[in-house]
Each structure stands twice: as C-alpha cells, then as structure tokens.
Amino acid sequence: MRANSHEAVGPPYLERRTVSALMIVLMNIWVPLLMVIDTVIGIVLFPVGLLVWRLVTRWPLARIMRHFIWIYGRVWMWIVSPFVRFRLAGADREWARRPIMYVANHLSFVDIFCLSAMPVFDVVICLRSWPFRMVWFAPFMRLAEYLDLESLPWDEIVARSKGVFSAGRSMLVFPEGHRSRDGRLGRFHSGAFKLALQSSVPIVPICITGTDRISPPARRWLEPSRVSIECLEPIAPEQFEGDLGHIELRRTVKQRMEACLARLSA
Amino acid sequence: MTDEKVIEVVNQSLAEEFEVDPETLKPESHLIEDLGFDSLDFVDMVVVLQEAFGVMLREEPRVREVRTLGDLHRLVIDKKRELEL
Numbered sequence: 001m002r003a004n005s006h007e008a009v010g011p012p013y014l015e016r017r018t019v020s021a022l023m024i025v026l027m028n029i030w031v032p033l034l035m036v037i038d039t040v041i042g043i044v045l046f047p048v049g050l051l052v053w054r055l056v057t058r059w060p061l062a063r064i065m066r067h068f069i070w071i072y073g074r075v076w077m078w079i080v081s082p083f084v085r086f087r088l089a090g091a092d093r094e095w096a097r098r099p100i101m102y103v104a105n106h107l108s109f110v111d112i113f114c115l116s117a118m119p120v121f122d123v124v125i126c127l128r129s130w131p132f133r134m135v136w137f138a139p140f141m142r143l144a145e146y147l148d149l150e151s152l153p154w155d156e157i158v159a160r161s162k163g164v165f166s167a168g169r170s171m172l173v174f175p176e177g178h179r180s181r182d183g184r185l186g187r188f189h190s191g192a193f194k195l196a197l198q199s200s201v202p203i204v205p206i207c208i209t210g211t212d213r214i215s216p217p218a219r220r221w222l223e224p225s226r227v228s229i230e231c232l233e234p235i236a237p238e239q240f241e242g243d244l245g246h247i248e249l250r251r252t253v254k255q256r257m258e259a260c261l262a263r264l265s266a
Numbered sequence: 267m268t269d270e271k272v273i274e275v276v277n278q279s280l281a282e283e284f285e286v287d288p289e290t291l292k293p294e295s296h297l298i299e300d301l302g303f304d305s306l307d308f309v310d311m312v313v314v315l316q317e318a319f320g321v322m323l324r325e326e327p328r329v330r331e332v333r334t335l336g337d338l339h340r341l342v343i344d345k346k347r348e349l350e351l
Contacts (some may be wrong), residue, residue, distance in 0.1 A: 154305060154306065187285040189307070194306065244317070247314075248308060263321060
C-alpha cells in the first residue's frame with residue numbers, strides 16, 4: 001500500500017516541479033524580450049504618438065505622458081499574462097473624476113506596472129530619487145511631472161501637490177518609502193497623509209499581494225505569480241483634525257491595510 | 267518627573283507615534299540613519315513631545331542640533347527642568 005501511494009504522489013509532484021521550472025525559464029525569455037521590443041517601439045513612436053494624442057485630445061503634455069505610462073503598464077500586464085494572473089477588487093471608475101490620494105504597500109518594482117490595472121490613469125506618482133536616475137525612464141517620468149520626494153524641498157512638494165489636486169488629478173505614494181524585504185508592511189512615513197489633509201482629499205488605500213513572488217528586491221529573475229490589487233473604501237479627511245491629525249490618519253490607513261493584507265495572504 | 271521617566275515617555279512616544287521598534291531606541295541611535303526619521307518626522311516629533319510634556323520646543327534652537335536619541339533625551343530633560351524652576 002505504501003509503495004502504491006508513493007507511486008501515486010511521486011510522478012505528478014515531479015511533473016509539477018518540471019513544469020514550474022519550465023515556466024520560469026520561459027517567463028525569463030519571453031518577458032524581457034517583449035519588454036525590450038515594447039520599450040524600443042515605444043521610444044521610437046513616442047514623438048508621433050505625442051503629436052497625435054495632443055491633436056486629438058488637446059490634453060496638456062504631462063497628462064498625455066501619464067496616459068502613455070499607464071498604457072505601457074497595461075502592455076506589461078498583457079506581456080506577463082501567460083505567467084501572472086491578476087485580480088483587481090474594489091476600484092471605482094468614478095474615482096477618475098475627482099482628486100484622490102492613493103497609498104499602496106510596496107513589494108516589488110513591478111508594483112508600478114500592476115497599478116495600471118486601476119481604471120484611473122491621471123495619477124501623479126511620487127517616488128524616491130533612484131527611479132529618476134534610470135536614463136531610459138527618467139525623461140518620461142519628468143514629462144509626466146512625477147514627484148521626486150527625496151530631492152524636492154517639502155514646500156515645493158506641498159505647492160505641487162496642491163496644484164495637482166486643485167486640477168482634479170490624483171497622486172500615488174508608497175508610504176513605506178521602499179520595497180518590503182519580508183512581505184510585511186513597514187513603517188509608514190507621514191508625508192502622503194499630510195498632503196491629503198492639507199488639500200482635503202480622500203485617501204484610498206491599495207493593498208497589493210503577489211508581486212514579491214514575480215520580482216522581489218535583490219533577485220534578478222522573474223517567477224510566475226498571482227497578483228491581487230484590492231482598493232479599500234476611501235477615507236474622508238474631515239475626521240482627522242489638529243496638528244497630529246495626519247498621524248492618526250496614517251495609523252487608521254495602516255490598520256485597514258494590515259487587516260486587508262492578512263485576509264489576502266490567508 | 268524623574269529623568270528616567272522622561273526618557274521612558276520620550277521612547278514610548280517615538281515607538282507609538284512613529285512606529286519605531288522599541289529595541290532600536292538606544293541613546294546612541296541616530297534619528298535619521300538608525301531610526302529612519304525624515305524632516306517631516308522631526309516636525310511631528312516636536313509636536314508630539316510638546317503635547318506629551320507641555321514644554322515649548324518649536325522655537326528652541328537646540329532642536330536643530332539634535333542628532334541622536336540621547337541628544338533628544340537631554341533636550342527634553344533640560345526643557346522640563348526649566349519649566350519646573
């Protein structure tokens with residue numbers, strides 16, 4: 001009996017491992033190859049695309065760039081789709097019509113691409129300095145008026161965020177400031193919450209799981225995964241008052257995200 | 267309030283308000299390099315400690331010289347003593 005049960009379990013287990021290894025190899029050929037092709041085509045067609053978009057939409061340059069970056073993210077999602085299953089929950093198309101401060105947990109550099117699953121593209125993303133040093137992305141990020149939170153003085157960040165929100169656009173911040181090394185939520189910095197309160201815009205927490213399986217920090221190859229992006233209910237800024245209202249808001253957001261991430265992980 | 271109590275309240279405030287791991291709260295800990303504080307956290311820290319101790323730190327020039335947790339302990343202890351005189 002023991003021998004039979006061993007035979008029944010052994011071969012499919014080995015087969016699964018072989019298929020997994022094969023999928024990893026295929027993914028690491030397929031995705032970089034198509035991303036290079038996509039990026040080169042994107043850069044070559046960029047001037048023409050910009051002109052056409054400008055003539056058709058009459059949008060400002062920065063908005064067109066944010067749209068292009070969102071499309072680039074969508075193309076990335078299509079490229080990885082044979083290896084990655086995406087699930088988006090809780091997002092509301094109406095959010096595109098009003099200014100919102102989105103805050104998301106951060107597991108991997110591919111989080112930015114995955115957030116293109118959101119039905120909102122006109123979002124100014126706030127990042128640390130190092131992405132602005134990537135020569136092939138930095139010019140587009142600057143044209144999209146993304147904010148370098150490490151280099152800009154706080155007063156300028158406040159002024160620019162007020163401009164973004166008053167124009168009806170949204171912002172996205174990773175309040176941990178860097179990618180999590182162990183999958184758990186790290187310490188939240190206060191900046192995003194302060195900006196939201198100063199402009200009286202609601203906060204939408206976004207919980208991401210599975211991207212650390214695709215590409216965690218310090219690993220050079222990709223692996224298949226299932227990615228969940230769950231948007232929580234918007235949190236109104238009015239109930240958080242006083243000098244330390246942003247700290248209370250930060251705490252509230254983090255508690256809700258911790259509960260959601262625990263549920264998604266379970 | 268004793269100096270030990272001041273240190274305890276400062277550490278507790280930092281741990282609760284700034285999500286700092288209590289294990290890392292040592293007098294020699296650098297607020298930026300070891301505890302991960304940024305410029306906004308310094309502003310918040312002043313407000314948090316003012317509320318906790320009832321002292322005025324916002325206009326205090328020595329705040330700009332605070333580098334380590336020990337510097338912060340000494341500053342709050344001094345301001346608390348000034349208040350009690």
